[in-house]
Amino acid sequence: MNKSADYYDLDEFKSFRIDTFSPMHCALDVLGEGSRQKSFAIIWLKDGNGTHDLDLKRHYYDGSVMFVLAPGQIHKLNQFSESEGYVVRFSPAVFQHEQDFMNHVLDTCLFDSNTSCPVIQLDENSKAIFDNLFKQLHEEFLIQDINASEIICSYLKIVISQINRIKRKKSSDQVPINDASYKLFRALKIAIEKNYKEEHSVQFYADLLNVQPRALNAATRKYAERSTGELIQERLLLEAQRILFHEDKRVKEICYELGFDDPAYFTRFFKKHTGLAPQFYKEQVEVAI
Incomplete structure (x- = not known):
């Protein structure tokens, strides 16, 4: 896909980037604190607590949480206690086929700022799954070896699918997908x-x-x-x-x-x-x- 270059404004890292949180390195600069989101983003904080302002609404979090952001959203993260974790940003161009973008991003409504869950809480089992996935994503991003783009895309689709699975399980009334x-x-x-x-x-x-x-x-x-x-x-x-x-x-x-x-x-x-x-x-x- 090539439709994203202008709208998503990701020249600084092209179609995909992953950064880490740690006590020694806080990635708030990567998030663009208090700014307008230019890409799709997934933020995972492994623990800690604080607030995350999304589109001018304040959300409190405690423990292991996931946030998903769409282009255009205004956000500001304030950590009361520091946390380790990851920040993933991507444009539609990371997907080799437009249908993959439709299936995993648009059609799921996961990144829909009006209907998405503002704070997705993770249990211990989910933490273990995402810890492995994000580590693999980060390694592939740093290595940039042959076929890295295909591997990154595959892991990203799995991450998004896992988040959607958690969102569906936490929904009080399961949505009949085929309805x-x-x-x-x-x-x-x-x-x-x-x-x-x-x-x-x-x-x-x-x-x-x-x-x-x-x-x-x-x-x-x-x-x-x-x-x-x-x-x-x-x-x-x-x-x-x-x-x-x-x-x-x-x-x-x-x-x-x-x-x-x-x-x-x-x-x-x-x-x-x-x-x-x-x-x-x-x-x-x-x-x-």
């Missing part, structure tokens, strides 16, 4: 992620997926307890919040970037959902977190 409405829900989430800046209407997504709007709403209410329109609005709002918090752009610029035609309408939309006008949002949030 038609769940497949439709996942397809809609992917479609929104690809098109939300240009397309805001439910009808567009219904036409794209060859279903009626009521079928989309039935799927989203079943698996997200929200309407399709609300999912689209939430994605737009999340991106607006991210841009306002991290970038120095005028409200008018953000309005047009997100596909709104009228800055006044965008301001009303933002204030309706946050209680704050866009120009005051960053100041208020910085005080709160």
Whole structure:
């Protein structure tokens, strides 16, 4: 795949990188503390405790935990006690075949910032499994020997599959993967992620997926307890919040970037959902977190 080069901005390490945490080396600089995530990322802290702010929401952790991040997310890690662990960052280009990226990243919704588990707790058995996998990944990354890229990709797919397995086990109601409405829900989430800046209407997504709007709403209410329109609005709002918090752009610029035609309408939309006008949002949030 070659679609990732510009969007994911990974020139400094191309398509894959893995770094370690240790008492002597804290990889917060690698994470880009308080910054906007430029790649997909998996963070594993073997122990310790602290907070991790994800998209301006604070999450507490204790023990062995895993975090998964998507491009564009704002995050800040604060360790109350230092931990060993790993930070994996990758772009879609690490997968040799686009279908592998679809199967392991997009289609699983694991990295979906709206529906993913913010903190994935690991038991002792899972710690042992991931310890071996991450060690192998790190060794291959450092060696860069022949066929290293294929081996790295294989280990990465296993890591992602193991995280998905834990996520499914911890879910209170197991999602029927082969259920038609769940497949439709996942397809809609992917479609929104690809098109939300240009397309805001439910009808567009219904036409794209060859279903009626009521079928989309039935799927989203079943698996997200929200309407399709609300999912689209939430994605737009999340991106607006991210841009306002991290970038120095005028409200008018953000309005047009997100596909709104009228800055006044965008301001009303933002204030309706946050209680704050866009120009005051960053100041208020910085005080709160």
